[in-house]
Amino acid sequence: MGNKPKIGILPIAKLNHQKDEIYQFAQYYSEKLSNEQTVEFEMEPVLFDEKEIVASAKKMETEKDVDAVLFIVGTWIFSSNVISAVNDLHVPFILYGLSDRIANGNLGASLQIKYVLQEMKKNFLFLVGKMRDEENYSLLLKYLRAAWVRKVLRNKRLATIGGKCMMMYQTQVNEFSWKSVFGIDFPQYDAVQVFKEMDNVNDEEAKRIEKEFLEKIDKVHWELPNGEKIFEDAIFKQAKLYLAFLRMKNLYDIDLFANKCMPEMSAIPYGFGYAACIATCMLNEAGIVTACEADVPAALSMYILNLLTGNKVFFADIGRVNKKDKRITFFNCGTAPISMADRKKGVELWPIPGNIADEALPKEYYIGKMKGASINFTLPEGRDVTLLRIGGNDDTLRFHVAKAKTCAREVEPDELFGQRWPGFGLQFEGDLERFLWNTTGHHYSIVFGDWVKELEFLASLYGIKFVFDA
Secondary structure, three states, X not given: OOOXXXXXXXXXXXXXXXXXXXXXXXXXXXXXXXXXOOOXXXXXXXXXXXXXXXXXXXXXXXXXXXXXXXEEEOXXXXXXXXXXXXXXOOOOEEEEEEOOOHHHOHHHHHHHHHHHHHHOOOOOEEEEEOOOOHHHHHHHHHHHHHHHHHHHHXXXXXXXXXXXXXXXXXXXXXXXXXXXXXXXXXXXXXXXXXXXXXXXXXXXXXXXXXXXXXXXXXEEOOEOOOOOEOOOOHHHHHHHHHHHHHHHHHHHOOOEEEEOOOOOOOOOOOOOOOOOHHHHHHHHHOOOOEEXXXXXXXXXXXXXXHHHHOOXXXXXXXXXXXXXXXXXXXXXXXXXXXXXXXXXOOOEEEEOOOOOOOOOOOHHHOOOOOOOEEEEOOOOOOOEEEEEEEEOOHHHOEEEEEEEEEEOOOOOOOOHHHHHOXXXXXXXXXXXXXXXXXOOOOEEEEEEOOOXXXXXXXXXXXXXXXXXXX
């Protein structure tokens, strides 16, 4: 499969009907797609014979390795010309009925074909309109990108490090159900395997990573008035942990991580006492999608947004609600990539704030402060964002998607906790309580831009529910 979405185009006409329009469409789309930097295409000449159409469609799937096939109905054609071609296809397809000229009868033909495909319970995108319909062209590209993500996702390996964190039921999934739908695998490794790989990390390389990371930080709070501090070797140890994750990725052919940091990594009795916030930040900045708290749905949500957009993704907790102003403040312990930060407001490092409870850590082992560090920044305000979290299993499996706009986060002046972790506010236009009712957990993945339609198409391709809040 390619690094760019690829579409195969089959213009179809009937010999004894007017067909100038279909030739014009083929030329028009060829010119438009040739100027697209983010997609590729294969186009057949205008086709008339059913056997030829069937063979061409199959060739697009098996030889040309396209992610979706576009059938353009350019004149009145027999319904079987398309129906036979798509019946054995395993890639998504689009049916486009041209409607520039009434005499061609192509609109009526496409409506017939659409109805039969619906009765056959085929999953496809139906477009109708003139050849220069820019809305249709935009929808086609969004559908193509969703089809590409679906294909790329097959057989990816989502590795969890450790098990369920802090009794968070929603972080685990029915692997039979998710494998069947998304096609991904769920290998699981113990934290001790990551620690073992730290022994194989070169110290000089880790020092280089530490230096490069600190150069991106505007201010480091090495010690606070209350005695909390960042230990001198904290960033170096995080660099080693980051490099150990890279080794794990290569050794086990892992595509993305969901890491259980607490207590194995953060608590001294069970790990090495350095919470993995900075290492996770480094991984996400490097484009290696990593969710914390072993949250499998969050990791896959992040990965889908990353594939779909090519951009970095923020894993964040829902932290505070302002119902009156329709605002929610999100935060997390430091896993977000620095490149998403509002650099005008700066990026800081703070000490990790004390012990954090976990069902695997008895009270007698709450011994002092953890020695890691947390990154702190906010997002630029006024930016459109898309939120995604996958929830459910089997017949409840769904995408929960929302649109919002970044705004100031709400933090009390004396709230050190809120000041030291990265966070941001989101302004919603719609029913905020409806959004909260529809949530499938407290971790959401956030990316800049409006990607709602692509996610709606992707949910449709998977045959799962799509729940949207504005």
